[in-house]
Amino acid sequence: MLVSEVPALREFWYPIAYSGDIGTEPTAFRIFGEDHVAWRPSTDSGVRAAVDECPHRSARLSQGWVADGCLVCPYHGWRFDSSGACVEIPAADPELPIPARAHVGSVLADERYGLVWVCVGSPRAGIPDLGEADDPEFTVIHEMMDVWQASAPRVIDNALDVSHVAWVHRDSVGSAANPRLSDFTVARDDLRVTFSVSYMVSVNEQQKKNLGIESDLTGRTTHADLVQPLVFRGVLEYHENGLRHVLYKTATPIDDRSTLFCQFIARNDAPTAEQREEIAAVDRVVQSEDKVLLEGVNPNFPIEVTTEVHTKADRMTLEYRRVLASLAAEAGAVPSDRAWARHF
Numbered sequence: 001m002l003v004s005e006v007p008a009l010r011e012f013w014y015p016i017a018y019s020g021d022i023g024t025e026p027t028a029f030r031i032f033g034e035d036h037v038a039w040r041p042s043t044d045s046g047v048r049a050a051v052d053e054c055p056h057r058s059a060r061l062s063q064g065w066v067a068d069g070c071l072v073c074p075y076h077g078w079r080f081d082s083s084g085a086c087v088e089i090p091a092a093d094p095e096l097p098i099p100a101r102a103h104v105g106s107v108l109a110d111e112r113y114g115l116v117w118v119c120v121g122s123p124r125a126g127i128p129d130l131g132e133a134d135d136p137e138f139t140v141i142h143e144m145m146d147v148w149q150a151s152a153p154r155v156i157d158n159a160l161d162v163s164h165v166a167w168v169h170r171d172s173v174g175s176a177a178n179p180r181l182s183d184f185t186v187a188r189d190d191l192r193v194t195f196s197v198s199y200m201v202s203v204n205e206q207q208k209k210n211l212g213i214e215s216d217l218t219g220r221t222t223h224a225d226l227v228q229p230l231v232f233r234g235v236l237e238y239h240e241n242g243l244r245h246v247l248y249k250t251a252t253p254i255d256d257r258s259t260l261f262c263q264f265i266a267r268n269d270a271p272t273a274e275q276r277e278e279i280a281a282v283d284r285v286v287q288s289e290d291k292v293l294l295e296g297v298n299p300n301f302p303i304e305v306t307t308e309v310h311t312k313a314d315r316m317t318l319e320y321r322r323v324l325a326s327l328a329a330e331a332g333a334v335p336s337d338r339a340w341a342r343h344f
């Protein structure tokens with residue numbers, strides 16, 4: 001399955017930038033293989049987003065600018081107000097009416113958790129509630145927003161796949177000598193999947209500082225939560241001291257083969273600014289290990305569960321395939337084997 005084969009994925013919200021990175025300068029971004037533009041009509045207004053194509057002669061609106069609260073197209077100077085409607089056509093007689101279709105192709109944009117989110121379809125719900133990230137007892141730390149040459153379902157599949165930690169992260173936090181997972185049960189509620197599983201992780205000298213743990217090896221439970229098909233929340237609970245390191249991973253499909261990966265965390269131990277930087281540095285190393293691996297994985301994600309081999313330890317990622325299969329089936333777009341073969 002490729003992202004473009006599941007139109008229902010367009011009905012969710014996805015981060016496209018940090019809030020502070022979108023100002024009155026129009027900024028290009030790509031989602032679901034289509035070029036878009038984001039901008040603010042003024043420095044203190046909300047973010048707007050639209051298809052990056054002028055309705056007049058298809059110029060890139062992201063090459064334009066904002067003047068008097070309007071987005072100005074760089075080709076013939078048409079001006080679009082904050083609703084996206086054209087309000088001025090410089091070459092035309094101002095007495096003539098402006099065509100009703102002179103409107104940018106707006107998409108929904110909003111902000112939450114320090115991020116700009118967009119929805120390019122009819123949204124099923126709002127920007128997801130992310131629990132601890134709204135809790136004043138927790139400190140939110142933004143860690144990374146990078147383009148990965150991997151497909152978005154592969155990225156979230158990796159987040160749900162706890163048994164990879166011992167191997168992919170063997171040089172950082174994983175313990176290849178302790179690969180066994182505790183038994184666990186996967187719960188499914190519509191598109192949401194949750195489970196809790198315990199395992200051992202290595203604690204190097206930096207992690208001892210970051211986690212406040214003295215042992216070289218410690219037990220950890222991941223309470224995983226597939227919040228949306230491409231948004232993951234995982235509470236990493238350390239048995240030794242009860243620390244909760246909550247990971248949020250979002251995978252915005254740039255196209256079928258590349259993803260804007262965003263990760264931020266929430267911690268219940270009130271880290272100092274210096275500690276926050278050291279915590280984020282370790283998480284960036286861990287994610288760079290996932291990135292290398294995932295960029296080598298076929299972007300075509302099998303949702304037909306007989307395609308791959310599954311074990312009892314893979315129950316969560318097996319369920320993820322069922323979630324995506326149910327979304328694909330909603331649109332009647334489950335690809336045939338032949339359609340998959342085209343993309344190899």
Ligand code: FES
Nearest residue numbers: 054056057073076
């Ligand atoms: S293409 Fe935008 S004003 Fe002509």
Ligand SMILES: [Fe+2]
Nearest residue numbers: 158165168290
């Ligand atoms: Fe990983």
